[in-house]
Amino acid sequence: MRSIWRTLDRGPLRDIALVCLAVGVIGVSYGAASVTAGFAWWFPVLMGALVLAASSEFLFVGIIAAGGSPIAALLAALLVNARHLPFGLAVPDVLGRGWRRLLGTHLMNDETVVFALAQDGLPRKRAAYWACGLGILVCWPIGAALGALLGSVVEDTGALGLDAMFPAVIVALVLPALKERALRRTALTGCALALSAVAFLPAGLPVLAALAALPLFVLISKRQDASPAPTEPDPNQGPEPSASSKSSKSSKEAAR
Template sequence: MRSIWRTLDRGTHSGIAAVCFAVALIGVSYGATAVTSGFPLWLPIVLGVLILAGGSEFLFIGIIAAGGSPIAAALAGLLVNARHVPYGLSIPDVVGTGWRRPIGVHVMNDESVALALAQPDVARRQAAYWISGLGVLLAWPGGAAIGALIGTVVPDTSVLGLDAVFPAVLLALVVPALRARATTLRAALFGAVAAVASAPFLPAGMPVLVALTGVVFAARERGEDAAPMRGDADATPKRGGDGAAERCGDAAAERCDG
């Protein structure tokens, strides 16, 4: 673990610490919300350890608190967590193999993926992913436990503005990646606009899935950019096959004329 920690620079260490702190603060809000909604103290802690996905957990608690069925709440949570599919496709080299893979998949979340993608090479991506993922695994249920304990004292933690910390930290993490490619920036803007436009009409967590349309936009744009390149490649004269036969035919004709 020490060698993995030394792989990263001080700035990345500070970023991971900030992420874990922000996650813990949101966990406090989550735990307090669950307890004040009538759920037992242990529920947000257990969900935090076993699910480790804040958006789906908030949605689960909210649907049941509003009178929905546990099955509907679970299905909604699974739908929100569908964003982990493109996450896994974007970082297949850092999740691990063998017995480490189930743990690596479990600690996959918005923060660990964002930190991993911000690193320049595989070794740093692996270090950032695992340190932040395990850090969130401790910070999220830990914050939920604290929130559950103080939920009766501060029943509405949203008045403290804790919810703004988490998106602010994520924005700081993704900004460097947006500078790398114009396609990435356009895809992010497309997904952000789609998410904001759908937010008034969809339940919490669902606009995140709508934002994934930015990935489709980026894939289509790259496909259009690659099409002219394929056309140029098809227009390149071939050196073998018929071209060689034509040259041989020309040479034979010259010998016959001679």
């Protein structure tokens, strides 16, 4: 842990702390919704520590609460967690080796990957990944436990609007990266695909439809690499001669 504090500056550490706090608040909503749906108080806490994936946990509880079978809820949750496959391809060197790699894989989620990719250099990426992952591992189950206690008192937990914090935090994290044209167009296309899929897909699955926009990023990046870079005039050579001066010079040379 000392290496994390020494590697990261105050800015990233402050942002990580705020995100972990926001995740804990979302955990309150998750725990309250689970108890309201009929689960025991310990269930969201145990799921929060072992699964550590908010969207799949929300989807699992929602399907069970709607009368679905546990098998269908499990399959839907696994499908939502399929987004971790490209996550693992994006941060293979950050996870480490041996038991650290196993623990690092368990800590993988949207926030840890975003913070890792936002840093420069492998040491800073690793420090941000582990700081965020361990913080969420603590805050998410604690929030779920507080929510389980709250769910026995508040009947309509959706009125609190706690689940709106998660997308707000993710948007705030990815906004600086959208300055790049390829990322911006790909993100907007993915948003359009996800919004169009909301009408006919269950909760948690539209985000997977957004992954269909990934080939667009590769295509735009290849076009940018293939386009020639604009050449700047050499200040030592002076201004380029105009067309009239070029024609007069060529006529003089022909007369000679």
